Amino acid sequence: MVLVFADNHNGKFPKSSYEAVGYGADVAAMMGTEAVALTCGNITGDGGLGNAGASKVLHASGINTSDSQQMCRLIVAAAQKVGATVVIFSHDIEGKLVAPRVAARLDAGLVPGATGLPTADFIVKKNVFSGKAIADVAINTANKVITVLPNSLAIKNTGNTAPVEAFSAEIGAAGVKVKEVKAENKDGEIPLPEAELVVSGGRGMKGPEFWAPIEELAKILGAATACSRPVADIGWRPHHEHVGQTGVTIRPNLYIAVGISGAIQHLAGVNGSKTIVVINKDPEAPFFKAADYGIVGDAFEVLPKIIEAAKQFVASK
Amino acid sequence: MSPYFRSPNFYTKSMKILVCISKAPDTTSKIAFTDNNSKFDENGVQYIVNPYDEWYALVRALELKETLGGSVTIISVGAADYEPVIRKALAIGADEAVRIDAAESDSLFVAKQIANYAKGKGFDIVFCGKETINYNGSVVPGMIAELLDIPYVALAHKIDIAGNTATIEREIVGGEEVLEVNTPFVISAAKGMAEQRIPNMRGIMAARTKPLATEAASAAEPSTSIKGYSLPPAKSGCKYITPENAGDLIRLLHEEAKAI
Ligand SMILES: Cc1cc2nc3c(=O)[nH]c(=O)nc-3n(C[C@H](O)[C@H](O)[C@H](O)COP(=O)(O)OP(=O)(O)OC[C@H]3O[C@@H](n4cnc5c(N)ncnc54)[C@H](O)[C@@H]3O)c2cc1C
Ligand SMILES: Nc1ncnc2c1ncn2[C@@H]1O[C@H](COP(=O)(O)O)[C@@H](O)[C@H]1O
Numbered sequence: 271m272v273l274v275f276a277d278n279h280n281g282k283f284p285k286s287s288y289e290a291v292g293y294g295a296d297v298a299a300m301m302g303t304e305a306v307a308l309t310c311g312n313i314t315g316d317g318g319l320g321n322a323g324a325s326k327v328l329h330a331s332g333i334n335t336s337d338s339q340q341m342c343r344l345i346v347a348a349a350q351k352v353g354a355t356v357v358i359f360s361h362d363i364e365g366k367l368v369a370p371r372v373a374a375r376l377d378a379g380l381v382p383g384a385t386g387l388p389t390a391d392f393i394v395k396k397n398v399f400s401g402k403a404i405a406d407v408a409i410n411t412a413n414k415v416i417t418v419l420p421n422s423l424a425i426k427n428t429g430n431t432a433p434v435e436a437f438s439a440e441i442g443a444a445g446v447k448v449k450e451v452k453a454e455n456k457d458g459e460i461p462l463p464e465a466e467l468v469v470s471g472g473r474g475m476k477g478p479e480f481w482a483p484i485e486e487l488a489k490i491l492g493a494a495t496a497c498s499r500p501v502a503d504i505g506w507r508p509h510h511e512h513v514g515q516t517g518v519t520i521r522p523n524l525y526i527a528v529g530i531s532g533a534i535q536h537l538a539g540v541n542g543s544k545t546i547v548v549i550n551k552d553p554e555a556p557f558f559k560a561a562d563y564g565i566v567g568d569a570f571e572v573l574p575k576i577i578e579a580a581k582q583f584v585a586s587k
Numbered sequence: 588m589s590p591y592f593r594s595p596n597f598y599t600k601s602m603k604i605l606v607c608i609s610k611a612p613d614t615t616s617k618i619a620f621t622d623n624n625s626k627f628d629e630n631g632v633q634y635i636v637n638p639y640d641e642w643y644a645l646v647r648a649l650e651l652k653e654t655l656g657g658s659v660t661i662i663s664v665g666a667a668d669y670e671p672v673i674r675k676a677l678a679i680g681a682d683e684a685v686r687i688d689a690a691e692s693d694s695l696f697v698a699k700q701i702a703n704y705a706k707g708k709g710f711d712i713v714f715c716g717k718e719t720i721n722y723n724g725s726v727v728p729g730m731i732a733e734l735l736d737i738p739y740v741a742l743a744h745k746i747d748i749a750g751n752t753a754t755i756e757r758e759i760v761g762g763e764e765v766l767e768v769n770t771p772f773v774i775s776a777a778k779g780m781a782e783q784r785i786p787n788m789r790g791i792m793a794a795r796t797k798p799l800a801t802e803a804a805s806a807a808e809p810s811t812s813i814k815g816y817s818l819p820p821a822k823s824g825c826k827y828i829t830p831e832n833a834g835d836l837i838r839l840l841h842e843e844a845k846a847i
Contacts, residue, residue, distance in 0.1 A: 279760055279761075284760070336759075336764060336766060337738065338729065338732070338738070338739045338740075338741070339732075339733075339736075339738060339739070342733060361725075362760075363741070363742060363758060363759060363760060366725045366726070366729070366741055366742065367729065367739070367741040367742075368729070369726070369729070370694075370698075370725075370726040370727070370728070370729025370730040370732075370733065371729050371730070371732060371733035371739065372733075373695065373726070373730060373810075374695065374698060374729070374730040374733035374734050375733055377695075377810070378695075378810065379693070379695065379810030379811040380694060380695065380726055380730075380810070380811070381811060382694075382723070382724045382725060382726050383723060383724075383725075393814055396723075397723060397819075398721060398722055398723060398816070399612075399618045399720070399721055399723075400720050400721075400723060401819070402618040402818075402819070403618050403620070403816050403817065403818055403819070404816065404817045404818070404819060405813050405815070405816050406813065406814040406815045406816075406817075407811050407812070407813055407814070408811060408812050408813075408814050409810070409811050410808070410809060410810055410811060410812060411810045445737070445738030445768055445769070445772070446738050446739075446740060446766050446767070446768045446772075447766065447767045447768070448764055448765070448766055449754070449765040449766060449767050450764070450765040451759070451762060451763075451764050451765075452762050452763050452764070452765070453761060453762040461760060461761045463760070464760065467846070467847065491847060509778065509779055510758075512778065515614055515638070515720060516638055516639070516642070516778055517778055523846050524840065524844075524846040524847060534614060534615055535614045535615075538614070538720070541819075544844075544846065545840065545844040545846040546822075547836065547840070548825070558825050559822075559825070560822060561822070561825040562822065562823075562825065562826065562844060563825065563826050563827075563828060563836060563839060563840070563844070564825040564826070564827045564828070565827070565828050565829075565830055565833055565836065566827065566830070567829075567830030567833070568830070571830060572830050572833040573833075575830075575833035575834045576833050576834060576836055576837060578834055579833075579834030579835070579836070579837040579838070580837050582837075583837045583838075583841065583847070
């Protein structure tokens with residue numbers, strides 16, 4: 271059996287959870303078995319997990335914890351209950367927190383951030399060297415854990431609804447207690463790690479007072495905003511917008527980089543983007559080598575034209 | 588005695604900290620492979636302390652020691668070629684280092700070595716980086732925590748300590764969470780935890796004579812193994828749009844790239 275942990279936020283499942291369930295369903299099919307999804311908190315119906323590929327949903331309704339030991343105990347108990355030898359997570363914040371514990375507890379080999387399905391002998395592709403290469407990683411153990419890199423695979427649409435079964439387990443006391451939750455994103459703002467579209471500015475934007483066109487374009491497209499490291503370091507933009515080797519890694523469908531030179535450490539955080547647009551006044555900027563579309567020009571002349579076209583495009587939709 | 592006359596150290600228990608340091612190719616290294624794409628080509632590659640381990644985990648551990656007292660021990664699981672990188676980390680200010688002498692074969696193997704070393708030594712905090720920039724696993728710290736059966740806070744960007752209790756901030760979807768946890772625990776450090784420290788000459792000289800012990804690895808089979816590497820498919824090339832026709836970008840993104 272394959273167990274998939276499908277995280278939700280107040281009952282809402284992020285795309286990455288459905289991707290993980292679909293991945294689990296494909297692994298199960300390969301093994302001639304089924305994928306059971308485990309989820310916590312309040313959900314409506316099967317939460318869409320059947321449509322995403324789960325044959326059954328285990329629902330631990332009373333559980334809502336930030337403690338990785340408790341989550342690990344819950345997931346290991348579910349794996350034992352359904353007799354799972356493979357456990358799948360999304361390689362998101364929760365997956366990174368809990369999957370390593372589950373792997374250690376099950377003495378299982380773990381492939382973090384898989385970008386493709388395993389072969390029959392469980393060789394799994396993952397990005398290494400911050401996206402500059404891909405490794406084929408074999409899992410040698412009987413139990414196996416895989417976390418799936420968000421935005422790597424399509425979501426399934428089986429049309430099925432899965433039966434939901436209440437599940438509970440002895441998870442012990444929480445060692446980690448939540449004191450406060452601070453929402454970082456203002457209402458309507460899109461959190462960067464989940465964004466499908468991202469507009470990003472670098473030192474070429476000259477100063478924080480000139481960010482309006484970046485924000486406006488992002489708003490029209492429904493995109494999140496990001497920035498290069500020096501821009502966050504000098505305080506032009508908040509730190510959580512910093513993408514790259516030492517900041518956030520993103521894999522959106524579209525990344526628009528304005529006034530960013532394209533240093534290798536910056537590229538490491540964005541080179542998984544499906545389409546990259548570079549706007550830079552220097553034709554020699556290294557970023558153009560990684561770009562799908564390029565505009566050599568002054569950002570402050572180019573952006574108003576793009577904003578105008580974007581407005582028309584959105585209005586015509 | 589009135590509580591107001593308690594020693595000023597009442598809330599400042601000293602911290603015994605273990606910092607897990609891995610070595611990584613310099614961020615500008617050319618990524619290439621040899622031996623039929625089965626090995627990383629080390630030709631001309633400079634190794635550094637993994638940035639998350641150095642800038643964030645080690646520096647914050649040193650700051651905690653400086654304010655609370657205690658000690659900072661560095662641990663690495665790696666072959667002899669790890670030593671120059673461990674000396675670099677010592678130059679930033681740790682007290683001592685230990686190298687578990689084994690090729691770092693896989694994450695669970697590394698975690699088992701570190702957990703075995705830490706067991707019973709009374710470390711208050713095991714500090715790791717968020718991830719290695721060569722394997723990008725983000726898994727070793729969580730495995731250490733489970734093997735030691737202690738709490739784990741991942742991707743933290745702030746930590747303060749009073750007595751035995753740490754207050755930690757970590758990223759969650761759409762914001763951040765303030766958590767409380769008692770020692771001992773494992774933490775992985777993300778950006779924001781501390782500012783980079785450049786080692787000075789005195790630090791570099793002192794690092795040469797700081798204790799760097801070597802211990803044999805405990806037996807453990809690799810739970811995963813890398814079978815080969817490949818490079819991502821090259822971009823088909825950049826399509827240029829003139830600044831005058833910049834608005835055309837939106838049409839191309841919709842019709843051609845199907846990105847919007
Ligand atoms: C270990 C390490 C880790 C690092 N991690 C990161 C990281 O995670 N993320 C990151 O971003 N960086 C990182 N860096 C820094 C990185 O090397 C670069 O210094 C940084 O990315 C440069 O930022 P930038 O492109 O905004 O600025 P610059 O390199 O100064 O580039 C500005 C660009 O703007 C263009 N420009 C100027 N004016 C205009 C205009 N009017 N219109 C259009 N274009 C204009 C210029 O031609 C230039 O290309 C790291 C460095 C190291 C050593
Ligand atoms: N060989 C190693 N020796 C010591 N610590 C390591 C080693 N490999 C990884 N770590 C620690 O675990 C963290 C996460 O590594 P990874 O799971 O490989 O991304 C790193 O930032 C280090 O703090």
